[in-house]
Amino acid sequence: MKQSISRRNWLKSSFLAMGSLSLAPSLALAAKENLHSYHPKSRLKEYIPAFSYDEARLVAKLNANENPYGPSPKVVKAISESVSSGNRYGHGEAKILIEMIAEKEGVTPEHIMMGPGSSDLLEKTAFVQFMEGGNIVSADPAYMSIMRTAQALGATWKPTPLTLDYQHDLDAMAKEVDSDTKLVYVCNPNNPTGSITDPSKLKAFCSKTSEKVPVFVDEAYLEFLDDPEANSVVGLVAEGKDVIVARTFSKIHGMAGLRIGYIVAQPERIKSITSKVRSTMGLCVTSLNGAIASMSEQSFLANCRKMNTECREYTASEISSLGYDIIPSNTSFMIFPIAMEGQPFLKGMYDEGVGVRVFNIDDKPWCRVSMGTMGEMQQFVETFKKITA
Numbered sequence: 001m002k003q004s005i006s007r008r009n010w011l012k013s014s015f016l017a018m019g020s021l022s023l024a025p026s027l028a029l030a031a032k033e034n035l036h037s038y039h040p041k042s043r044l045k046e047y048i049p050a051f052s053y054d055e056a057r058l059v060a061k062l063n064a065n066e067n068p069y070g071p072s073p074k075v076v077k078a079i080s081e082s083v084s085s086g087n088r089y090g091h092g093e094a095k096i097l098i099e100m101i102a103e104k105e106g107v108t109p110e111h112i113m114m115g116p117g118s119s120d121l122l123e124k125t126a127f128v129q130f131m132e133g134g135n136i137v138s139a140d141p142a143y144m145s146i147m148r149t150a151q152a153l154g155a156t157w158k159p160t161p162l163t164l165d166y167q168h169d170l171d172a173m174a175k176e177v178d179s180d181t182k183l184v185y186v187c188n189p190n191n192p193t194g195s196i197t198d199p200s201k202l203k204a205f206c207s208k209t210s211e212k213v214p215v216f217v218d219e220a221y222l223e224f225l226d227d228p229e230a231n232s233v234v235g236l237v238a239e240g241k242d243v244i245v246a247r248t249f250s251k252i253h254g255m256a257g258l259r260i261g262y263i264v265a266q267p268e269r270i271k272s273i274t275s276k277v278r279s280t281m282g283l284c285v286t287s288l289n290g291a292i293a294s295m296s297e298q299s300f301l302a303n304c305r306k307m308n309t310e311c312r313e314y315t316a317s318e319i320s321s322l323g324y325d326i327i328p329s330n331t332s333f334m335i336f337p338i339a340m341e342g343q344p345f346l347k348g349m350y351d352e353g354v355g356v357r358v359f360n361i362d363d364k365p366w367c368r369v370s371m372g373t374m375g376e377m378q379q380f381v382e383t384f385k386k387i388t389a
Helices: 007-014 073-085 091-105 118-128 147-153 169-177 200-211 267-274 284-296 296-321 342-351 374-388
Strands: 035-037 045-049 110-113 135-140 157-161 181-187 217-218 243-248 263-264 331-339 358-360 364-370
Touching: 035 284, 045 267, 073 157, 073 284, 091 263, 091 296, 110 118, 110 267, 118 147, 118 217, 118 263, 118 267, 118 331, 135 147, 135 169, 147 157, 147 181, 147 296, 157 169, 157 342, 169 200, 181 200, 200 217, 296 331, 342 364, 342 374
Parallel strands: 135 157, 135 181, 181 217, 217 243
Antiparallel strands: 035 045, 045 358, 110 263, 243 263, 331 364, 358 364
């Protein structure tokens, strides 16, 4: 059984490969660096830039996990051709897309709900589940969208540290589920760590836990894996389990600014949400046509996956060679601890035109860099060397 990461173990494992690099600032110092805390208990905080910058002037925008290659030419064509239909609602196109998704996921259209991105669906689920309080169980660190919404509605968050190899501690999470738990959230692959949890263990956990409480599995980055289907829990929905699976067109499909996502869940669970909030009404006809076109762009998606892997391996090799310990990533980003104060590092990177994110985890700064083109990643490496020299 894997041991949960204690504060000391996390710091130890984080800096194993950093050699003589100096330790990062203390909490007292970090507090002066314009940190945004997601929750008093959270081990994850973010450095908000304490300086002005023009994002349009970035030569390498590597701060938002966007696909630098998309949308595909066929998607652009489909969107362009559908602009003239902008005077009409997109309900018909939404029906077509839902049917395509249902066939892909092996469920009926009644198992699908669309939304403007998966984050929107995370938040809508939170609004429905936590209208009367309760608690939500998740890993820590994790993608915080659904937890923030739940807390804003009066729910409490029960964070569980990742294991030493950065997987979800499923045994510990199961123990946190109680009579007040309204939802269990799993982000797999996880953001911001980029790590993956063993699929067989996760499926067993979801199957058992969903008998007590719904389990929401966020698979936004699933398609960056070589074998996404083998790592998905969506099959549990077809088996009748109370599992909610989220996917998005924002990542590998390259449609982050076009806002299309969906969840797969039991029809009763879908109805519990759509009876309170709109679904396809929030989608525009152009984005829907783009998503329909992207569904058949398997060669484009495979090429994006290949280039993402090449850039990720190059960047990991270069940064590791400098003595930094990178969490092995299965996504379009990677994260690693840095050996200088977070705010000066962030400003130095932005001053050179390279946008990244910096998080504070257990009082130490970590750089999360999204994968861009190979040229952008080479720019990141050179800039990183300059700033940290």
